[in-house]
Amino acid sequence: MAKVPRNFRLLEELEKGEKGIGDGSISYGLEDGDDIMMLKWNGTIIGPGHSVHENRIYNLKIECGHDYPDAPPEVSFLSRVNLPFVNAANGKVERHKLPVLANWERKSTLETVLVDIRKEMAAPSNRKLPQPPEGSTY
Amino acid sequence: MGNTSSSSRDRHDDSVDLGALTPQGIYTGPQDWNQSVVAQLIIDRKLAPFYRPLEDYEEDWDDDRILAARKGEPQPASDGNTTPPHHSSPRSASKSSARPATTRDRINEAQLYYKAVECPICFLYYPRNINRSRCCDQEICTECFVQIKRADPTPTNLVSEPASCPYCVEPNFGIFYTPPSWRVGIGSDQAASHHGPRPDLNRLGSSGTSTDVQGPSGSQKARRKSMSHTNFAVVTVDQIRPDWEDKLNAMKAVAARRANRRIIMRQVGDRLIPVGITSGRIAQPVDGGGGSGEGTPPEGGRRSRRHRDNNGAASEFTNMYGIGMPGQDLEELMLMEAMRLSLLEHEAQQRRQQQEQQGSASNSNNAESNNSRPPSGSSSLPSSFISSSSSPPAPTLVATSANGPPTGTSPGNTAQPRSLTPTLPGGLRDTLPPLPHENGNTSLSTPTTSSIPLHSASSTTESLDHSPSLPRIVLPEGNGAETST
Amino acid sequence: MALPKETQRLVADPAPGISAAPHDDNLRYFDVSITGPDGSPFQGGVFRLELYLPEEYPMSPPKVRFLTKIYHPNIDKLGRICLDILKDKWSPALQIRTVLLSIQALLSAPNPDDPLATDVAKHYKENEAAAKAVSREWTEKYAQ
DSSP states (O other): OOOOOHHHHHHHHHHHHHHOOTTSSEEEEESSTTOTTOOEEEEEEEOOTTSTTTTOEEEEEEEOOTTTTTSOOEEEESBOOOOTTBOTTTOBBOGGGSHHHHTOOTTOOHHHHHHHHHHHHHSTTTTTOOOOOTTOBO | OOOOGGGTTTOOOSEETTEESSOOSSOOSOOOSOHHHHHHHHHTTSSOOBOOOBSOOOTTOOHHHHHHTBOOOOOTTOOSSSOOOOOOSHHHHHHHSSSOOOHHHHHHHHHHTTTOEEOTTTOOEEOTTOOEETTTOOBOOHHHHTTOOOOOOBTTBOOOOOOOOTTTOOSSOEEEOOOOSSOOBTTHHHHHTTOOSSOOHHHHOOTTOOSOOOSTTOOOOOOOOOOOTTSTTEEEHHHHOTTHHHHHHHHHHHHHHHHTOEEEEEEETTEEEEEEEOOOOOSSOBOTTTSBSOBOOOOHHHHHHHHHTTOHHHHHHHHHHHHHOTTSOHHHHHHHHHHHHHHHHHHHHHHHHHHHTTTTTTTOTTGGGGGOSOOOTTOOSOTTTTOOSSOOOSOEEEEEOTTSOOOOOSGGGGGSOOBOOTTSTTOOOOBOOOOGGGTTOOOOOOOOOSOOOOOTTBOOEEOOOOOSSOOEEEEEBTSOOOEEO | OOHHHHHHHHHHSOOTTEEEEEETTEEEEEEEEEEOOTTSTTTTOEEEEEEEOOTTTTTSOOEEEESSOOOBTTBOTTOBBOOGGGTTTOOTTOOHHHHHHHHHHHHHSOOTTSOSSHHHHHHHHHOHHHHHHHHHHHHHHHOO
16 A cells, blocks of 8 residues: 655644635644645644533644654643643643553544543533633643 | 366355455555445456455466465554465465365366466455456456556546556556356356356457466466457456535536635625635525535424524525525625625524523524415515524624625624614615513614625624624625635 | 656756756655846756655655755745646656756746746736846845
């Protein structure tokens, strides 16, 4: 099976993100359109309905290192959030606590990461967690 | 020279003229052509068989050298770009052959490759008589030919252009094949009597085509004139992918659905929150998995689950609507769909809450009958919508006209089944089904007496109501809360 | 697929001003360099590109982009190239070599009417001399 190199893989993901994903409940793009190595990305998650996150918009920062997608990206919340897999001090998503990162596969993408985070937010154990004020950031 | 069939006429194997009916593994992608069509074309000798190519070729090579240069047999899960020729000697070549090989066979097979030609696409060498483009008379091996196809249509590009010739870009790419004058393998019995299943090229009379291209001393072909893609002897890319038109139509349907898709907004206070997307597929219920668009055909299991989840009325409603009211205004249908999807949005939550609050909604399983009652009055709604029967589950559809502000947005109001007052001008007077625990003997009140005035300005708002048993949809007309995507 | 063969030919018989070498660990992935054509604002520059042959190659075009920053109306900030043969005009009879020659030709003949970098294209259309000066500047700055 042909192995798509990092840069072309990220270009594919970028193009998909530019077109818009699904119903818009998650989105992502390059932090800096000039970043030819496509290291730093922004992500957005619209809080899932029927949870404390409903109607909130969460901003995230994603870093795709040089060994992406063989290695998972580094993901941090910029918006404050209370979730068991997010470091309360700095918003960093703790890799071993989020299945999609802990069990990273090459076929996983920025989209799958964001979708999984959003799913976790809606999980029964998380959807009622008390949250910091809307709009606060790390 | 050239007639070698005597050595192998008795064999009954899966080859034609020493080539295979199936690809030899040059390409690793999906085999999305119609293989039975391809195999038949090969047997009919309208398409060259899948010959094992030579990795390289020089004119002065002897037979052993030629056989050694043959590319390896297809390997499962080969990555396709690093497969070395694993026949380092003529002996191993015979070992891996599908046929019981003899020295004579090997020599025959080697002769096949005398004056081999390079396929300009895969850069591999093939017997001289492989396919040639119908338009510009360039070689193309069967392996490459079956890869060429129309570009798949996409929702943004709803045309399917005929594939062009890779060499001269002439549309309607097709090939012409001149089989060898001898014949072995499948069909060789008929060939022995010189009456193959298709007219022999000797008698086809195509201009300037030499029929014995096999012999090492065979005369050079004169350049053939271009042949029409409708010529009987030409094989086009559409012939081996007869489903291209179905694909195009399927994609058109997808695009039409997307064009009809709307984002459903929910009004919360004075904010509009997107809650889902209508599928645009009108006549069929959408996958109950969460209101995200693409539809799936109705399915008994899913429906019964919906019923348990108190959304049966909604799905039945859409279903009936599509089937029973084919002439309805599209926008109305859209709105119906929007309403239904909003209901579905509640489904997952309801399920969860029902699990948490076991038993509170356990008696809602008998919703199957909720569409059994004929519509009363002059309603243009499908009967299921005016679900009047025993126990339609909880979803409550509330429609008001532009003059009627959305009502009932407070969870506190939900304890009673209600119906909207029929005094709203032109409004949809609909009813609330009974709460599940009321066990369904509530007669449903108000048959609608006018068609639903739901047009493009209609909006779908849903009350902010997380009650597991009674989600409501409010449909004020003219609030503009539905936006087109 | 005949990749090794095409690669061998490419390496053995490179086109003038073009070199391409496959990665050791991925034979479908090439480091490419193209020298700016004489007479173009890119003259004197050596531009690095990367090229990848997808699974479907040669039925699908190779994927190519510039890694060196370049001021060109048909090449965007991320080095993506607007060239018809890399998209709908691809033919399986084309080769890596043809593609790279076409990209080299694109450097000589920018086409601001079919832009990918719209701001650069606008610049080229409104004031070609000034735009070319920027292209030269960038060539000196990034492509030496």
